Amino acid sequence: MAIYRLASTASSDSSISTDVSKQVVKQTGILDNYIKNIDWDGIITKIITTGISLFLISVLFLLIHSAGKKLITRSFASAKRKESTYSIGRLGTIYTLTQNIFHYCVLFFYFYAILSILGIPVSTLLASAGIVSVALGLGAQGFVTDIVTGFFILLEQQFVVGDTVKINTITGTVHAVGLRTTQILSDDGTLNFIPNRSITVVSNMSRNNMQAVVDIRLDPRKDTNEMRKIIAEVNKKLVPKLPDITNGPKILGIVDLGNGNLVFRVSAYTNHGAQAQTQRILLDHYLQALKAAGFNIPISPLNLGSTA
Structure with a gap:
């Protein structure tokens, strides 16, 4: 009886091992078939074409950015040499602002082109991002306020580049006026970056005697x-x-x-x-x-x- 039990146990273990081996072989065969059915040529071609497209679009926007900035610089340099109704400081302020606007516009269209090349539906994302838009809107309130305040600073000519001003507790010379910040150079050489939305009272010491x-x-x-x-x-x-x-x-x-x-x-x-x-x-x-x-x-x- 003992010999019979040992033989039956051995035969059952052998059948279990055989079943496991069949399962492994079956799964391996499925994986092999899946790998064989992958269009490797198409994937490699897609990666190469996408990489080339990204490279070419990056070079194109880099050239556009460089050429645009050079054109803006030459235009304002020509305006400074000619007699203009604008002061040198005001021309410098408008120049800085124009450079910033151009930079952000090129950056926006560059990222739009990159996402389009990668196959990401930008228009669909923009149309369906209601909640995200609200969240971004709340987070971007300060950014929008900076831009609007900077626009009115330029429109009302509160100060221009080169003016000596006092903003809040900071006194110095206006170094640059950007979309988001105004840069004030103090007498000790400190360059202060002031968010436009925090500019409430401006004391301009360069307008009158x-x-x-x-x-x-x-x-x-x-x-x-x-x-x-x-x-x-x-x-x-x-x-x-x-x-x-x-x-x-x-x-x-x-x-x-x-x-x-x-x-x-x-x-x-x-x-x-x-x-x-x-x-x-x-x-x-x-x-x-x-x-x-x-x-x-x-x-x-x-x-x-x-x-x-």
């Missing part, structure tokens, strides 16, 4: 009338050498800065951008003349409270 104010400390031992005469004499000799001064200098006399702090003030109006340099030149010549006349100008302002 600017005021240069010179405050001189008082010598309590000297007569202010003598001080006035010396400053007037300096103005008479110095002003003809300063063509940036458009009005003045006007001697305002003694001014109270608050808390009893007194100074002798002189005011002049200059071309925009020249007020700081004019202020330094006037103050330097005033101090030299007063020192030569025996005035001892204190470092701190005269305080009536401390001298009383």
Whole structure:
């Protein structure tokens, strides 16, 4: 009986192994048939043609982008050489904006062509992307606001490239005006990128003549009338050498800065951008003349409270 049981067990194991082998052979045959039925020539041809198409379309758009930017640059360079109703700064602003618009347009059509070559139905995606469009719309609100604000900045001529402005807490020269951001170059060389939507109040210091104010400390031992005469004499000799001064200098006399702090003030109006340099030149010549006349100008302002 034991011998019979061992024989039957061996025969059943042998039949199971045979069934497994048949299953493996059958599945292998199906896989082989599937692989043999694949159109490898068509796939390879498709990959090659698609790769060549992508390469050619990339070269084409690269040439279009390069030629377009060169054409824009030459057009604006020609406009700058000719007499134009637009200022150089405004031409620079429009040039930067035109370059940005052209760049984004070329980029959009390039990606559209790439997706079309890859067989992705762009028009169907755009038509059926209702929820995605809403989501993108919500996310792109800031981007759209930047563009609209930048458009009105240009339309209203709030500032142009080269203007000295104060935007929020940042003061400097307008370096570039783009679709999304305005670039302000500070006096210390820092380039600030300000999103157009955050520009709410603009203080443009390049549109009108600017005021240069010179405050001189008082010598309590000297007569202010003598001080006035010396400053007037300096103005008479110095002003003809300063063509940036458009009005003045006007001697305002003694001014109270608050808390009893007194100074002798002189005011002049200059071309925009020249007020700081004019202020330094006037103050330097005033101090030299007063020192030569025996005035001892204190470092701190005269305080009536401390001298009383």
